[in-house]
Amino acid sequence: MAYKIGFAGTDGRTLLSALVTSTAKSEKYENNFEGVVIRGTPAMPQFAKMMGWPVDFLQTANNSVEAYSAAMIEALKSSMIDYSMIMPEDLLYKGLVDEVQKAGFGDRVAGLTRAGSFIEGDKVACKRLCEKYSIPVADEWHAVDARDYRMVRDLCLRILDRYGGVVMKYPYSAAGKGSRIILDAWEIKEVFDTLINDYKDDYRGMLGNKSIWPLLIESRMSGIEISFTILVDKNGNFQILPTAMDYPERFEGPASKNNPITGGMGSISPHPMETDDLIQMVATDIAQPLVSAMKKENILRPCVLYPGCILSFVGEMRPKRIRVCEINIRPGEPEFQPIGRRLRNLGPMVKAMFEGKLNEVTPEVRTDQVSMCIALTTGPGGPDGQKGYPWSCTKGEPVDIDFSYFKKKNIQIIPSAMTYSEDDVVLKSDGSRVAFLNANATVKPEGKRAEVAERLRQKLYAAFREGKIRVIPRENPKSNRLAIRKDIGSHYLLSEQLFLDKKEPVMDIAKTLQEGVGRKA
Secondary structure, eight states: OEEEEEEEESSHHHHHHHHHHHHOOOSSOOOEEEEEEEEOOTTHHHHHHHHTOOOEEEOOSSSSHHHHHHHHHHHHHTTSOSEEEEOOHHHHHTTHHHHHHHTTOGGGEESOOTTTTHHHHOHHHHHHHHHHTTOOOOSOEEEEETTOHHHHHHHHHHHHHHHSOEEEEOOSOOTTOOEEEEOSGGGHHHHHHHHHHHHHHHHHHHHTTTSOOEEEEEEOOOSEEEEOOEEEOTTSEEEEOOOOEEOOBSSSSSOBTTBOBOSOSEEEESOTTOOHHHHHHHIIIIIHHHHHHHHHTTOOOSEEEEEEEEEEEEGGGEEEEEEEEEEESSOOTTTHHHHHHTBSOHHHHHHHHHHTOTTTOOOOBOTTEEEEEEEEEEOSOSTTOOOOTTSOOOOSOBEEEOHHHHHHHTOEEEEOSEEEETTTTEEEEOSSEEEEEEEEEEOOTTOOHHHHHHHHHHHHHHHHHTTSEEEOOSSOTTSOOEEOOSOTTTHHHHHHHHTTTOOOOHHHHHHHHHHOOOEEO
8 A cells, every 4th residue: 555645835845755755765664655746836747757756746726725725635535645744834824734624634634733833933922932841042032012123222232242142033934034143233223124124014914003013032042053853743752853954044154134044055964963962952952842832732733843953062062052043843945855865764754643653653864874955046137137046036047957967976956946838848947946956975984974075065066067957048048047055065074173083973873863762742
């Protein structure tokens, strides 16, 4: 019997998850699994057909919750899919799980209901939840009225004096772009004005002009940023998957007004700082109390949690302290792509989420492999002088791919913001993150992950540099509209330099991940 798992969404992680579900071979479970993309993007069905990928597609009338729910409910009734997982947080905020529940299929859809989605959708409410259940967060945080600049200024000055940095956050859904860092007093007014200008229409639309406009202000946490993907079942059992390091800034270097946080420019798994001690710390300090809190608040159900954290170390790479920046309620993009490519049993784990058996099904991880993902985004230029991703993007230009090259180099292309024109039989860019390049490499027993990561980086960058995948600009057919970040994975070398005396941790981490860190709340 083949279990069919549908992944709902319109981005690369959706197709990648379906593909891994269909093709990865578990060493422990005999059941066959088939991945189904629910909606996807226009180019995905044709691309999968061209590649011979065993992935089915379930179309929706449009991108609304109503269209998704209608298609999913009918597919569940007809057994076109057995289970479903919702990937974009926006569909959860708008109540897609609630709609499927009303039709009697709530036990076959993974994701939080509208009532539980505040964990990601309302950062102030999430902070209060963490405080109530002793989940570590920033040392100091405040919710204030965004229209009271003097209060905001005074709080920022005090927090700057105590902690050396402030983080100012629009507390509602902002696609990862609502956080702004302040490092000195001169920046307070400019950062404040820019954030309010960016979100004033959202505030007015949600709250009107008379209500308080909540603004989250917290002390900046120093350390290393790291996120964790946690699968949770209906009984409160959970499993922590391998980590991945995200590169959210558009360009190399720290975030700034000229280097904004984007949807993600690339990722690598495992995170350079992942250790077995760290996984255990996350299970004890974050996952366990968070799942317990969800159970007590009556919002627990099969879901994916993705807490973003700041980690402090002591000598010899030992984790000392971990704190939550924010908690997402879906897999990361593109972080879940390299994570998925290292898993052998994504299908069995998803099935266990619905059966309440995640305490029995542990991650089967390709522990000797490093996996890298690089986003190919729309670069500057076009008829109106577009700035490129994540600002204004040129659309509708042909995508040219040397498929034989990518097959020879064992590089996987995952289409994202890409359309397909049946009239002239061509793939076209639809702007933003056009596609992703993925590749894995094996770390030999005496090898170093830093060296493997650097080879992967050079391999993927060479494909871009040599124009093996291009978006052909209108103004110059010999050029390439695509742009990438060149430093994805470079932090492995920085980690090696930072911890000169640390042992290569691949096999130690492998033991922890292979055994699993599942807990029952």
